[in-house]
Amino acid sequence: xxxxxxxxxxxxxxxxxxxxxxxxxxxxxxxxxxxxxxxxxxxxxxxxxxxxxxxxxxxxxxxxxxxxxxxxxxxxxxxxxxxxxxxxxxxxxxxxxxxxxxxxxxxxxxxxxxxxxxxxxxxxxxxxxxxxxxxxxxxxxxxxxxxxxxxxxxxxxxxxxxxxxxxxxxxxxxxxxxxxxxxxxxxxxxxxxxxxxxxxxxxxxxxxxxxxxxxxxxxxxxxxxxxxxxxxxxxxxxxxxxxxxxxxxxxxxxxxxxxx
Numbered sequence: 001x002x003x004x005x006x007x008x009x010x011x012x013x014x015x016x017x018x019x020x021x022x023x024x025x026x027x028x029x030x031x032x033x034x035x036x037x038x039x040x041x042x043x044x045x046x047x048x049x050x051x052x053x054x055x056x057x058x059x060x061x062x063x064x065x066x067x068x069x070x071x072x073x074x075x076x077x078x079x080x081x082x083x084x085x086x087x088x089x090x091x092x093x094x095x096x097x098x099x100x101x102x103x104x105x106x107x108x109x110x111x112x113x114x115x116x117x118x119x120x121x122x123x124x125x126x127x128x129x130x131x132x133x134x135x136x137x138x139x140x141x142x143x144x145x146x147x148x149x150x151x152x153x154x155x156x157x158x159x160x161x162x163x164x165x166x167x168x169x170x171x172x173x174x175x176x177x178x179x180x181x182x183x184x185x186x187x188x189x190x191x192x193x194x195x196x197x198x199x200x201x202x203x204x205x206x207x208x209x210x211x212x213x214x215x216x217x218x219x220x221x222x223x224x225x226x227x228x229x230x231x232x233x234x235x236x237x238x239x240x241x242x243x244x245x246x247x248x249x250x251x252x253x254x255x256x257x258x259x260x
Contacts, residue, residue, distance in 0.1 A: 003238075004154050006245040011035040015147075015154040016241070018191045025187060025237040028244050048211070049172055051113055052121045056128075056170060057142040057160065067105060069112040074098050124172070124215045128207070133217055137161075137168050137205055146198040153238050159195045166203040167195050172211050176218035179208045183226060190237070192222045193230030202227070 004014040013035075024031040033039040055062040074097050075083060082093040105112045128134045140163035147156050161168045169191065173179050183189055183206075192204045204222040209215055 003152060003242060003245070006242075007035075007154075010245060015156045016238075017155065017157050018194055021190060021194075021234060021237045021241075022187045024241045024244075025190075025233055028240060031241065031244075045172075047113075048117055048121070051111075051117065052124065052172060053160070053170055055121050056125050056138070065109075065111055066113050066118065067110045068115045068118050069098075069101060070115050074101065077101075120211070120215075123213075124209055124211070127215045128209065128217055131217055133207060133219065137163070137166075137207055137219055138170070139163055146195065148198045150194070150197055151235070151238070155194055155198070157194065157198075159198075162199065165201065166205060167192075167199060167201055168205040168207055169195070171206050171208050173208050174210065174212075176208050176210055176216055176220075179206070179218070179220055183220075184229070187230075187233060189222075189226045189230030190233050191230070193227050193234055196222075196227060 001009070007016070008014045020031060020034055023034045030039065051062065051066060054065060071089075074094060075088060077097040077100075078088060078091075078093050082088055082091045085091050088094050102112050125134075128138070138161050140161050142161055143158050144162040145156075145158055147154075149155070159167055160170050169188075171179070171182075171188070173182060188206065192206075196202055196204050202224075204227070206220040206222065207217065208220050209217040
């Protein structure tokens with residue numbers, strides 16, 4: 001069987017994504033659970049990033065998807081006892097009221113976000129407009145779908161922005177100067193490799209922005225060396241996936257090998 005057939009037999013889908021490939025590079029147990037949808041990544045940073053990207057690239061959709069929630073709104077649902085506590089946010093009543101409001105919102109296909117996060121995302125995007133970054137580095141087709149075959153590996157995904165002769169990807173970070181380490185640590189180089197291969201375009205930028213005021217932005221150019229590293233990681237991960245699926249290894253016997 002080829003890779004598509006093996007993937008379909010085990011997981012019911014015939015392709016890989018950047019996220020699944022990244023999991024295989026780290027641990028086949030995580031890859032297997034990820035493909036089976038047994039593991040789900042959630043964090044405040046991830047939720048903010050999803051909202052920020054939608055507001056940046058699909059603002060009309062963002063206004064339909066998100067609704068702000070205030071501390072005062074939650075407080076209005078509490079008993080006098082909970083309101084009078086030293087820190088109402090830490091009370092079980094406050095947490096229950098917030099959870100109920102979030103559940104009710106989801107039932108209406110709406111996601112609640114804090115006023116502070118919503119305002120911060122808007123302020124960050126305004127800074128990108130003011131610097132000219134959106135005009136010069138985030139102008140083109142947004143959320144462009146890709147489907148391709150790389151070395152016999154079926155890949156699907158979405159790139160943030162397909163510009164005129166370039167590809168750009170939006171990332172928020174704690175430090176624009178430290179982002180260079182994130183590229184390797186979080187395997188953004190694999191993502192850059194896949195996207196440039198898909199479009200036949202070698203000019204790739206990360207539009208990076210800090211999440212603390214004054215929301216410093218940066219344009220980070222992906223070098224040929226980084227694209228090469230991404231390709232090597234891609235091949236390594238796919239090799240691990242093929243071996244796992246073909247030999248039906250017990251993923252708990254999997255281990256990482258490297259030289260320093």
